[in-house]
Amino acid sequence: MDVDVEGIIQCIKQGDENGVQIQLQEFNKQVASQKSLPRTHSRVQVSSTNNKSFFCLTLQGSTHQKALERGRKDRRESKMEGEEEEDEGELAEESLRKEAMKVLCNVVYNSTWAQERFSALSLMNGLIERISSSVNWSSPSSVQFYELRLMFLITALRPELNNQLQKVVGGVSILTAALESTLEVQWKEPYECVLDPAAPPISPEASQRIIEILKILFNITYSNHRQEPGEDDAALYRHLVAIILTDSVVISSQPHSHTVNLLTALPLQCLDVLLSVPLTPDSEQSQGVNMDCVHTLLLFMEHRLESGDKIKEKLTPILNLLTESCRAHRETRLYIRKHILPPLRDVSHKPEEGNTVKSRLIRLMTHLDTDLKHCAADLIFVLCKENVRRFVKYTGYGNAAGLLATRGLLGGQGVRNYSSSAQYSSDSDSDTEEYRQVRDRINPVTGRMEVPQPDPMEGMTEEEKEEEAKRLITLFSKLSRDDIIQPMGVDEEGKLVPLQGVGENPMTEDAKTETETDEGAEKEHMD
Template sequence: MVPDIERIIESIVRRDQDSVQLLLNSYNTQYAECFFFNTEEQERRKDLSAALLCFIGSQLQPAVLRVSLHTLRILSRDRRALGHMVTDSALLTLAHMGGITTQQDNIEELEKEEDGEVCRKEALKVLCNVIYNSPRAQERASALRLLQGLWESLKEEIWSKVPLSCHFYKLRLLFLLTALRPELRLQLQQERGVSVLTKALEQCLAVRWGVEYEVLTDSTQPPISMEVSQKVIEILKTLFNITHMFHRQEPDEEDAALYRHLVAVLRHCLLLSCEGEDTLEELQGHTVNVLSALPLTCLDVLVSVQVDQASHKCEGVNMDCVHNLLLFMNRRLNRGQKLKEKLTPVLNLLTESSRVHRETRHYLRQKILPPLRDVAIRPEQDSSLRGQLVRLMTHVDTDVKDCAAELLFVLCKENVSRFVKYTGYGNAAGLLAARGLLNGRMSSSNSQYSSDSDSDTEEYREAKAKINLVTGRVEADQPDPMEGMTTKRKKRHVTSLV
């Protein structure tokens, strides 16, 4: 039987800790996965959260404090029943219990408890839920300068040799604050956020440095654990929050060195293996997001590494990182879900990298646009990477369509005839029209590319005269509709058409 909330509140008022623990354990078990309540029940839950917030501020047994925070975590999932959890007092109480404060008295008392670490985790989980679910809590957290206390706490842990186990939840809270409050992104950027979070990545991944801007990657190392992967993901998400606003700005010498250092670590992230394919996909996805937010001039680090042990090379340049980006793009293409969110960042990254790095463009062109041989099928019907990207050129989402077309156009060195050759005029028309190139003129930016050749295969040369430029394939011969007609019938048929 589910305990009555009034009974729980009565036990809290009496300070009967044994009864509170028993009732809350039962309540948590019954309502842990329940999110739908009527108005009366929501009001009662608000009353319970108010009573618990007062209760946890008193001297409690560790087990009672833990179950009380667990109950608050369950209550905080429902944004309609937050009640007193969005007040300044509640936010400060939860922050102090989570180890976010410049006043050490409360933390020291909690640390004396044998399961204080568990309670800190629970408090941080509650705080994350409240911040996520309440715009009011987000505004008050900013006004109360919670980010400053959180950042100081994190920096202390990042620079220490033995980070606390609740490190992850502080990183999650940091991400939420910077994602939901624009002014906090700028504040963290000004607090050397990129430098410190890069250091946090190095610490999580036990990075070993070789020559300048090169992280040593050992393929014999076991996959990184799920716990480490989740911390890395939270760091990457926050890094994106504080770097994407500077994407189009030209960095000064100091910032350029900082971003190149970060790109070297991100390159390492792309080459890692993780426990679980989904975790690896998520980690690489957030890595791509950060890379796409950094200044283009700093991305040369992705290929400026030693080529001796490279598995993939192009013109004497290490292409391992580019190859992994290509595999990542292919996986996202095959999944076909949330293409705008999941696919456009890697398409943009490959496009911009191809535009500024000749070797990257050549390697991607070999993989995506190899010399044409089979011209009997339409480009969009091909099962290759080229075919998948050409199909996206007529996608209903404009961003997806434009990104796919732009990548192929750049791989063709923005040459109109070459672009039409690989995609068909019908598929290419959208991009060409947008650029005013439907008359076949060369792109104005074509001169920035090197003058390499585009050798045609023997199969393509033989079929070239028969290729329909609109569809991009050799069309089957159509039967003559007048075949077998007498001259008289032909004249009569022509007359009827007129």
């Protein structure tokens, strides 16, 4: 009992309404012949309005149709005397189209076959035409949200369509226009826009459409993040950045995370719009540049640091965005460094202890999730101008080891001996007077000033010290042979490698012989 989908598609292509009705009515007859029909079984309805056939799938026993009829009844009862009746035909048509779009969203989401047919039938062109035609509508149809939802699903599930949507049909331009129309922005400068102060607050329905548009734009632009855009594309992306930086999108809690995600997907050079907003007396600033947008993003990151659930999904986009912005713009780096890495004065506690933003980020540098810990470490490293000495100074060698090992900087041979496009000014002595006074007492591994400990070898003779050293060598050798530990060293590139791979094993043959003799004596004594 299956629907002949291919036959229906052919009838639709040929404009054969009778053929579509015959196919679906035949399916309904088969359904009706079943004596025990599950409540969740689908039934196909066919209706004709204005000489056009519309069909949708509905669930028997569902309350949706009942709610629809009840809504119509309530509207009729609320009519004032003399008021014209609404066009029931248009309402019915829109309701059917909305139900059909809901079904398409479910089918595309759950069926690989449907996704392939969507691509083969070039339905993306028709979908983008629908959205383009409704951009300038004063009151968008309720169907538009589901059209956007369907486009988001297909761009997420079929990435090969993203290039078609972006290059062939101008999807970025059309979706940007849809976003601009939904927000009803007013332009002051080429890349500066504001909301109409006389306009009513954005409705929940409009907010939902904004979210879907931002998600689609992320899907179709993410692959171009590292590419050099052409002049026209760069202008379009800057236009888009200006729109999504309006107060309603940046500050509103719902679209906020999607805004950050989209900013991470756009070409880096187009993010200069973040800093192009004119200064006002109340503006946050750095080196004479407006930092209001950066400040908002910084507060957003701090808020995400405080949340305990889904921390990777919530934090990695904003951490990457701030890192790339700091690497590309000196003013942004100086401003964020002032808030995250102020001059080091108190070194009585470990860097990861406390509730400051710096402490929380440093704790993430040893997180179990590799992506998250690298994102946190990258931000701190860039704020330190990618200088190993300064990085270790602020985080401690123990916390910094992961990033340094990944980049081949454990040996500390160079400040930046890997590929980095950032250009930093020459390093200056940023040590505070308080730090200089205790610098020699700071443990470089923990990053804090340690309490002086008594010398464990105090009072021992030279012979006793030598015997203790041999005993320690024996213990380490035994742990290594039993695969309990693997001694590691640093190669010429500053990367961790097994100790035997770094030149010659430091344990000489004489030492090995003495170790084996000591082990034999120890075993004989135990026997």
